[in-house]
Amino acid sequence: MEAIAADFGIKQALEQLGVGILNEGSSTGSNAFSTGEILESYSPVDGHLIGKVKTTTKTDYEKVMTAATEAFKLWRVMPAPQRGDIVRQFGDRLRKNKEALGKLVSYEMGKSYQEGLGEVQEMIDICDFAVGLSRQLHGLTMHSERPGHRMYEQYHPLGVVGVISAFNFPVAVWSWNTALAWVCGDVCIWKPSEKTPLCGIACQNIIAEVLAENNLPEGISCLINGDYRVGEFMTRDTRIPLISATGSTRMGKIVAQEVAGRLGKTLLELGGNNAIIVTPDADIKMTVIGAVFGAVGTAGQRCTSTRRLIIHEAVYEKVKQALVDAYKQLRIGNPLDETNHVGPLIDVDAVDMYKKALSKVKDEGGQVIVNGGVLVGEGYESGCYVKPTIVEAQPDFEIVQHETFAPILYLLKYSGSVESAIAIQNNVVQGLSSAIMTNNLREAERFLSVEGSDCGIANVNIGTSGAEIGGAFGGEKETGGGRESGSDAWKIYMRRQTNTINYTTELPLAQGIKFDL
Numbered sequence: 237m238e239a240i241a242a243d244f245g246i247k248q249a250l251e252q253l254g255v256g257i258l259n260e261g262s263s264t265g266s267n268a269f270s271t272g273e274i275l276e277s278y279s280p281v282d283g284h285l286i287g288k289v290k291t292t293t294k295t296d297y298e299k300v301m302t303a304a305t306e307a308f309k310l311w312r313v314m315p316a317p318q319r320g321d322i323v324r325q326f327g328d329r330l331r332k333n334k335e336a337l338g339k340l341v342s343y344e345m346g347k348s349y350q351e352g353l354g355e356v357q358e359m360i361d362i363c364d365f366a367v368g369l370s371r372q373l374h375g376l377t378m379h380s381e382r383p384g385h386r387m388y389e390q391y392h393p394l395g396v397v398g399v400i401s402a403f404n405f406p407v408a409v410w411s412w413n414t415a416l417a418w419v420c421g422d423v424c425i426w427k428p429s430e431k432t433p434l435c436g437i438a439c440q441n442i443i444a445e446v447l448a449e450n451n452l453p454e455g456i457s458c459l460i461n462g463d464y465r466v467g468e469f470m471t472r473d474t475r476i477p478l479i480s481a482t483g484s485t486r487m488g489k490i491v492a493q494e495v496a497g498r499l500g501k502t503l504l505e506l507g508g509n510n511a512i513i514v515t516p517d518a519d520i521k522m523t524v525i526g527a528v529f530g531a532v533g534t535a536g537q538r539c540t541s542t543r544r545l546i547i548h549e550a551v552y553e554k555v556k557q558a559l560v561d562a563y564k565q566l567r568i569g570n571p572l573d574e575t576n577h578v579g580p581l582i583d584v585d586a587v588d589m590y591k592k593a594l595s596k597v598k599d600e601g602g603q604v605i606v607n608g609g610v611l612v613g614e615g616y617e618s619g620c621y622v623k624p625t626i627v628e629a630q631p632d633f634e635i636v637q638h639e640t641f642a643p644i645l646y647l648l649k650y651s652g653s654v655e656s657a658i659a660i661q662n663n664v665v666q667g668l669s670s671a672i673m674t675n676n677l678r679e680a681e682r683f684l685s686v687e688g689s690d691c692g693i694a695n696v697n698i699g700t701s702g703a704e705i706g707g708a709f710g711g712e713k714e715t716g717g718g719r720e721s722g723s724d725a726w727k728i729y730m731r732r733q734t735n736t737i738n739y740t741t742e743l744p745l746a747q748g749i750k751f752d753l
């Protein structure tokens with residue numbers, strides 16, 4: 237391990253980001269209020285302890301809440317374009333720290349360094365988007381039915397926004413929420429995944445520097461650490477009007493009920509079971525690139541990962557063979573080494589779920605065409621490396637209905653028209669991302685029509701993962717219905733107020749009602 241840390245500049249990256257020293261002491265950084273028990277962060281890359289973080293107790297949480305509430309009073313009256321300028325500075329600071337943060341993401345979470353850099357790029361992109369947005373928080377004006385009246389709507393900030401994020405995008409998802417929430421005038425409290433706490437501290441350190449340089453309170457961006465019990469401080473807290481939560485459907489249902497019970501708002505971005513439909517008119521080369529990246533990128537741990545390929549019988553054997561050939565090229569190993577395509581899963585529990593899913597699909601009658609398994613030996617000491625696998629299955633297999641966060645790709649054969657493929661695609665409880673590979677305009681438009689894909693994301697000749705920040709990101713059904721990042725997703729971070737102003741000396745009532753005194 238020391239070799240990996242030294243060879244790939246991990247120590248320097250950690251030092252640059254202020255997240256302490258490998259395997260020594262505790263690394264609380266800007267997580268200033270936390271005094272609770274120690275949370276250790278182990279790298280799935282080599283199994284080594286990277287650092288330690290203090291968790292947040294209820295008493296600490298109250299201090300965080302006070303800091304956030306105080307900061308909100310100041311932040312909400314700052315003109316939005318000035319808030320945008322703070323976000324611009326944060327984006328600039330991210331540019332300077334891109335390599336270091338990308339490395340930390342790769343080392344703590346296990347995704348490839350390229351993808352770690354890509355994740356930081358998403359943060360930079362959303363900052364740029366939010367800067368522009370800070371001058372475009374538009375409401376509408378309406379024509380009043382009454383003479384001498386003016387009617388319009390305006391958006392005000394909500395207050396303290398709670399962000400709960402998952403291990404698989406340990407930095408970007410936070411920024412999709414916070415960059416928008418900040419320009420909207422909200423302050424944020426973030427609980428990152430307990431599996432990637434150092435990524436949280438690193439981000440907090442970066443924004444804390446920007447806030448300090450601008451003489452702004454750190455309460456604008458707060459960090460809390462720990463497991464679901466710390467998350468509950470926020471979900472149960474009536475002082476938090478909006479909880480944005482990314483993670484499993486199981487977690488999302490609990491959060492949704494807690495927050496709905498107090499009539500708070502939620503933005504949920506939960507599980508996917510994403511499919512690519514491959515029609516007889518598909519470009520096979522493009523299909524293979526899209527499918528392989530979608531299935532094995534981030535070791536199959538994106539919510540947008542491709543889990544099902546729904547292939548027409550006319551091209552089934554050809555696609556299958558091309559995939560088998562492509563999987564032979566895959567190099568699995570240390571994700572910091574850029575010659576590798578696939579890194580480890582997040583931890584041994586995830587490996588366990590991968591193994592269980594594989595044995596389940598075999599029990600159900602699935603035919604393995606690219607062997608899976610857990611890798612052992614030199615370079616695989618963490619026990620988290622698994623082989624990406626491909627299994628021929630049936631759409632109605634129980635396991636195929638489930639999201640397994642691992643590189644398992646199910647091949648499903650369809651015959652007849654594109655409608656039957658769409659029916660298979662839609663016949664799962666999740667509704668995040670979907671794609672069709674076709675050069676046939678009719679099939680493509682059918683897929684995008686009201687009778688087509690029921691997902692929040694529907695792509696043509698692109699895979700299911702790797703969405704750009706400019707679009708609204710999220711999905712339907714058990715994916716939770718939330719939308720983050722681009723388009724008009726900002727509206728959820730604000731409260732809408734309708735204003736009617738009477739500039740006459742009369743008081744006419746709406747709907748023509750007469751009320752003479």
Ligand code: UN1
Nearest residue numbers: 405538539540701702703
């Ligand atoms: C996630 O996995 O939670 O579309 C987010 C993508 C990325 C984001 C994934 N831009 O694959």
